[in-house]
C-alpha cells in the first residue's frame with residue numbers, strides 16, 4: 348500500500364507553486380515559520396501532519412507572494428540576521444546579508460583596535476538588527492540606536508525585548524538628537540554628559556538614488572521608501588565631527604558603484620567588499636572624519 352507523506356507533498360507543491368528564483372529556500376522558510384518544521388524533519392518525519400489552518404496559511408502566503416510580490420519576510424513577519432530571528436513588518440527594511448558582513452567586520456575591528464567598555468551608536472537602526480547583534484556580541488557596551496521613524500523604533504524595541512537586550516532607542520533626524528543645541532526630549536545619560544559620546548558609530552543609511560527608485564524590482568517597492576532612498580553621507584560626516592571619541596571610528600554601508608562619491612566625502616575611508624566582490628562598506632577613523 349502506498350502511504351502518502353503529507354509533508355513531502357506540501358513541500359513539493361511549494362516548489363512548483365512559488366514563482367520565485369529561490370523556491371527551495373522560500374519553501375523551507377515557509378514551513379519553518381508556519382509549521383515549525385526544520386529541513387531535517389522534512390526528510391525524516393514521514394507521519395507529520397499539518398493542521399488545516401497551517402495548510403490554509405501556507406496557501407495564502409504563496410498566493411500573496413506570487414500575485415503581489417510581497418517579500419516573504421513581511422508575509423511571515425520574520426527575518427534572519429546572523430543568529431537572530433527578528434520580527435519585521437513593512438515599516439522597516441528587511442535586513443540584508445551585506446549588513447551582516449558590516450557587523451562582523453566592525454566587531455573584528457573593535458577587537459583589533461582593542462576598544463573596551465565602549466559606547467556604540469547604530470544610526471538608522473530600522474529593525475534594530477545591527478544594534479542587537481552588536482550588543483549581543485559585546486554585552487558590556489552601551490548601545491544606542493536611532494531612527495527617524497517611530498514605527499521602526501517600535502519594531503526594534505520588540506526585537507530588543509525578545510532577546511532581552513538593553514538598548515537605548517532614540518527618535519530623531521540623523522544625529523540631531525546628539526547635538527548639544529538640539530537635545531533629545533528623551534532624557535538619556537549620554538545626552539546629559541558632554542560629547543564625544545561614541546567609540547563607534549555604525550550605520551546602514553538609505554543610499555539608493557531617487558532616480559533609480561522607479562526602476563527597482565517590484566519586491567523592493569513594498570519596503571519603506573525613506574529606508575531606501577537617500578545619500579546622507581556628507582550630512583552625517585558634518586554632524587559626526589566631535590561626536591566620536593579619539594581612537595573611535597565610523598563604520599557604514601553604501602551602494603553599488605558609489606565608491607568615488609564616498610571617497611570624495613571621506614578621502615581616507617578604508618573600503619571593504621561584500622561577498623560578491625562589490626565595494627560595500629567602509630571604515631573611517633575619528634581623525635580622518
Ligand SMILES: C[S@@+](CC[C@H](N)C(=O)[O-])C[C@H]1O[C@@H](n2cnc3c(N)ncnc32)[C@H](O)[C@@H]1O
Pocket residue numbers: 439440441442443446470471472473474475476477493494495496499519520521551552553554573574575
Ligand atoms: C537602509 S535602512 C537600514 C535599517 C537597518 N539598520 C538595516 O540595516 O536593516 C535605513 C533606515 O534609516 C532610517 N532613516 C531614514 N531617514 C532618516 C533620517 N533622516 N534620520 C534617521 N533615520 C533615518 C529609515 O527609517 C530606515 O529605518
